[in-house]
Amino acid sequence: MARQIIISDDNVSxxxxxxxxxxxxxxxxxxxxxxxxxxxxLTKFKTGDIVICDFKLADGNAVELMEWLDHKNIGCNVxxxxxxxxxxxxxxxxxxxxxxxxxxxxxRELLIPKIKTLIGRDDDDNFQLLFSRKSDGYLRAYSAAHVVAPTNLNVMIIGESGVGKEPLAHEIYDMSQQCDRPCVLMDCGTLHYLALNNNTKQQPTLLDAVASQFRKAQGSTVILDNIQQLSTDMQSIMLHVIANCKQPPRIIATASPDISEMVIEGGFLSALFYKIKEFTIALPPLRDCQDDIMLLADFYLRHYNQEFHKQVKRFDASAQKEMRVHSWSGNIRELKHVVRVAVLKSRGEIITSKELDFDTPNTGAHIQFxxxxxxxxxxxxxxIVHxxxxxxxxxxxxxxxxxxxxxxxKKYGLK
Structure with a gap:
């Protein structure tokens, strides 16, 4: 369907x-x-139309324009x-x-493909999820990803399980100059199985298998998921492969917050750590992103409405209160599960606190700890005492x- 696009830029060229x-x-x-x-x-535009606006113009800026759009309830994509x-x-x-x-x-590399994708997609798909979060912590992380994406720097994304490290890694790849070349995803927890599937004429080794994966991504990108799960031997193999690549791919790695402690205590090779950690992005846990909780919950509500053929419209006040104070130790992965079950259990158009089954008990004590x-x-x-x-x-x-x-x-000698 054709849309209207307005380009607001005082640079005519x-x-x-x-x-x-x-x-x-x-x-x-x-x-x-x-x-x-x-x-x-824009007063004549329809919801879903597209605006491309320079950050600063002679009589204002893009932020002022977006605030005006919000005040006028004009739902354009800016x-x-x-x-x-x-x-x-x-x-x-x-x-x-x-x-x-x-x-x-x-x-050409970033804006045009995104507009092409937006024009061809439903507004409720995963494209919207990338831009639906508003918390300070997430915006800093996403903005840092946006800045580093066009470069060739290796990137380490650090965060707890379930915060969305792998999707952000793929987003960096999608925004990179290598996005037209193959990206290889390697799950570091299962790398020891690679040799079994590596097709070499001689007896395959882990070194052969890892080197084969890196060759597939020459001149492109390798995503190393959960690098803290690499054994000491596998860390040495990885470092050797990276050092001997003729055309080393860019590395985007995800890691848990304890990766730095592992380096200090000798559980992770510092040479490999600093080789990958040329640029670091910290993804905050969901409990530190209060502004995102209901935004994400509403997104998944719409998603699971489609899966279960439901017409649930919203969460009531009691459900929203419980979701905001919950500790979300499983982060977005846990929230996604909670919303899915709630939509399935719902019998009307509104989800109440009775439909919420949290993966972990909410004691309310997490704030004091x-x-x-x-x-x-x-x-x-x-x-520990509590x-x-x-x-x-x-x-x-x-x-x-x-x-x-x-x-x-162990660090503090606690028993």
Missing amino acids: DSNEIKRLLSGFGADIIQTLRICSAKEL FVITDVETVADAVTSFRPGAKDYINKRLI KLKKDDEKSKITSA ANGNLTQAANLLGISLRTLLVKR
Whole structure:
């Protein structure tokens, strides 16, 4: 279906180039030089139409335009473009609802494919999920990913299980200059099975198998998922393969928060760690992203409405309250499961607290056990006592993985 696209940019040359690149999409394209002209046109736009706006124009900026759109309840998809890309400006743009924040040098590589995808997709699919979060922590992480994506730097994404590290790794690849070449995903927890499936004439070895995977990604990208699960031997093999690649691929790795502790204690090779950790992105746990909880819940509600052929419209006040105070030790993975079960159990159009089955009990005590560097030891001790020695429950209270708790317990000499 044809859409209207408005390009608001006072650089006529840039505006004309964007129009040329979009000319084959079957959309009506209108160009303006000022924010005021864009507003006049946007009052006639339909929900779902597209706006491409320079971050700064002579009479205003894209943030002001998006705030005006929100005030007028005009539901357009806004892409912010810029000559000078900064993380601060990216965060500022995403907060009021920008679909993306793109450097003008990367219009062809990043903006055009995203608009093409948006025009051809339903507004309720996973494309929307990438841009539905508004918390400070997530916006900083996503903006950092956006800044590093066009470079060749290796990236390490650190976060708890279930926070969405692998999807962000794929998003970095999709925004990279290598996105037209094959990307190889390697699950570090199952790499020892690679040799069994590696087709070599001689007896296959783990070194052969890993080297084969890296050759597939020459000049492109390798995603190493859960690198903290690599055995010591496998770490040495990985380091050897990377060092001897003729055309080394870019590496995007995901890791749990205890990876730094493992390096300090000798459980992970520092040479491999710093080879991959050229740029670090920390993905915060869901409990630290309060602004995202209901946004994500509403997204999955719509998704599971389709799966179960339901017409559930919303969560009531009691359900929202319980979801906001829950500790979400399983992060987005747990939230997704809770919403799925709730939609399945619902008998009407509204989900109440009775339909919520949390994967982990919500004691409400997790806030008092939130770790801080200055009193980490005492917090860990209190959590273990509160959980009557059950380390799994203590880890849930602290908001960390059991493995991280074991590492910290050893560090502080706690029994």
